[in-house]
Amino acid sequence: MRVILLKDVKGQGKKGDLVEVSDSYARNYLIKGGYAEQATAVKINDIAQKKAAADFHRAEEEKAARELAGELKGRRFSVSVKAGAGGRLFGSVTAADIAEALAEAGYRVDKKKIILSSPLREAGEREVELRLFEGVSTKVTISVVAVTQ
Numbered sequence: 001m002r003v004i005l006l007k008d009v010k011g012q013g014k015k016g017d018l019v020e021v022s023d024s025y026a027r028n029y030l031i032k033g034g035y036a037e038q039a040t041a042v043k044i045n046d047i048a049q050k051k052a053a054a055d056f057h058r059a060e061e062e063k064a065a066r067e068l069a070g071e072l073k074g075r076r077f078s079v080s081v082k083a084g085a086g087g088r089l090f091g092s093v094t095a096a097d098i099a100e101a102l103a104e105a106g107y108r109v110d111k112k113k114i115i116l117s118s119p120l121r122e123a124g125e126r127e128v129e130l131r132l133f134e135g136v137s138t139k140v141t142i143s144v145v146a147v148t149q
Contacts, residue, residue: 001026003036004043016047065133068107072130076141077101083123083146092119093144098128101142120144 001023005013009030013019018039021030030036037043079101082090095114102109115129123146131137 002039003030004039004047005030005036007035009035016051018044018047062133062136065136068109069130069132069136069138072102072107072109072140073138074140075105076125076143077105078143078145079120080145080147081123083148085148089121089123089144089146092121093142094119098142102140 002018002020003026005015005017005019008014012021012030019036026036026038031038077098079093079097081093081097084090095111095116098114098116099109099111109130109132113131115131120126120142123144125141125143127139128142129137129139
């Protein structure tokens with residue numbers, strides 16, 4: 001029997017997959033447990049359309065990420081941080097601070113896409129990687145400026 005999985009099923013497939021299983025397994029476990037529904041021509045066509053739409057949206061997101069990566073490549077951004085008399089920073093510069101600096105320059109980048117091995121704790125310049133999409137990344141230079149009080 002051909003069924004469409006409504007949830008991930010170990011050993012069978014992921015949600016939305018069309019799989020061929022025995023009639024008894026489909027009726028007694030998959031359909032009864034809410035893991036799958038019987039495949040009909042209408043439902044198979046519906047899945048194909050949803051998958052095509054998802055692929056299209058993914059391609060559009062990747063295209064936008066590549067364009068953003070091209071614009072950001074090699075750019076320099078500045079982050080001002082309060083510092084003591086000796087130039088030592090109060091706190092550190094995190095991914096959220098860098099995302100805010102990018103937003104001020106007109107680039108919307110989620111802080112989760114900014115890759116820092118550790119927060120920036122010293123004034124100066126440092127190269128930071130931005131992973132904008134799967135397989136799309138770029139590097140920008142962050143200049144940490146110490147502002148004394």
